[in-house]
Amino acid sequence: MTQHNEVPTITPPYLLLKVKYEFRIPPRGWGALVVAALCIAATSAVYTPAASGDHYDSLYPTGNTNWSCTGYGSHGTFQFCRTDNGTVTYHIHSSATWRIENPIRNNIDDKFDATDLTMVEHTTPVYSGSAETDIVVVGASFMVSTYGLIGGVFCNDAVSTTRCDQQYVYLDIPWYDSQTYNPYRKGNACHELGHAIGLTHGSNAAPIGAGSQPTDSWKSLKCLGIPSSTYPVLGSHNKEQINGQW
Numbered sequence: 298m299t300q301h302n303e304v305p306t307i308t309p310p311y312l313l314l315k316v317k318y319e320f321r322i323p324p325r326g327w328g329a330l331v332v333a334a335l336c337i338a339a340t341s342a343v344y345t346p347a348a349s350g351d352h353y354d355s356l357y358p359t360g361n362t363n364w365s366c367t368g369y370g371s372h373g374t375f376q377f378c379r380t381d382n383g384t385v386t387y388h389i390h391s392s393a394t395w396r397i398e399n400p401i402r403n404n405i406d407d408k409f410d411a412t413d414l415t416m417v418e419h420t421t422p423v424y425s426g427s428a429e430t431d432i433v434v435v436g437a438s439f440m441v442s443t444y445g446l447i448g449g450v451f452c453n454d455a456v457s458t459t460r461c462d463q464q465y466v467y468l469d470i471p472w473y474d475s476q477t478y479n480p481y482r483k484g485n486a487c488h489e490l491g492h493a494i495g496l497t498h499g500s501n502a503a504p505i506g507a508g509s510q511p512t513d514s515w516k517s518l519k520c521l522g523i524p525s526s527t528y529p530v531l532g533s534h535n536k537e538q539i540n541g542q543w
């Protein structure tokens with residue numbers, strides 16, 4: 298079991314339709330949405346720290362990501378996958394407050410667009426078809442209170458067992474609004490955006506270890522480490538993972 302299974306609810310297809318429908322209607326009752334968010338630390342029973350400087354794979358799928366990219370599939374969980382191409386379109390939903398929007402934009406412009414990814418804003422999101430908006434950033438009031446998570450990412454439309462056409466980033470408005478120290482917001486925004494293109498925690502990296510514990514190797518995961526606020530930058534390792542793929 299990975300740390301991406303904190304929400305064990307099986308989601309029947311009608312809930313998929315409900316959620317997708319509500320996303321096409323501007324925000325009404327976000328609290329009613331069924332959302333999962335998958336981003337808290339879990340200690341692996343087989344934790345084996347990678348030595349500092351070792352290469353490790355932390356881009357989904359790795360040898361230690363034991364979930365399939367099925368979106369709202371029968372696995373019943375909401376899990377991120379690898380985004381399906383190197384041109385990443387994104388939309389910042391109107392539910393996102395400025396304390397969410399600013400660090401998201403900062404990360405997209407300064408960190409992710411500085412990789413081989415091409416980040417393109419969709420001011421009008423696309424929720425259907427074969428080229429949906431790749432990342433939709435949503436502000437939600439219930440992430441911490443319901444799931445105990447600051448943020449989380451799930452694939453909405455898988456295009457294969459490993460790739461996703463559209464992933465949602467849910468971020469907790471009360472937490473973001475409470476953080477007057479900007480690097481904490483930047484760190485979490487970086488972390489969740491990283492998941493939204495496919496970057497994993499160290500506990501799902503291959504070899505397992507980097508990023509899971511406060512070791513030297515953990516530091517190489519930067520914002521994909523836990524807690525994400527400790528190193529609020531994308532970091533050279535993650536950039537190499539991205540550029541190695543795209």
Ligand SMILES: [Zn+2]
Pocket residue numbers: 335336337488492498
């Ligand atoms: Zn995470």
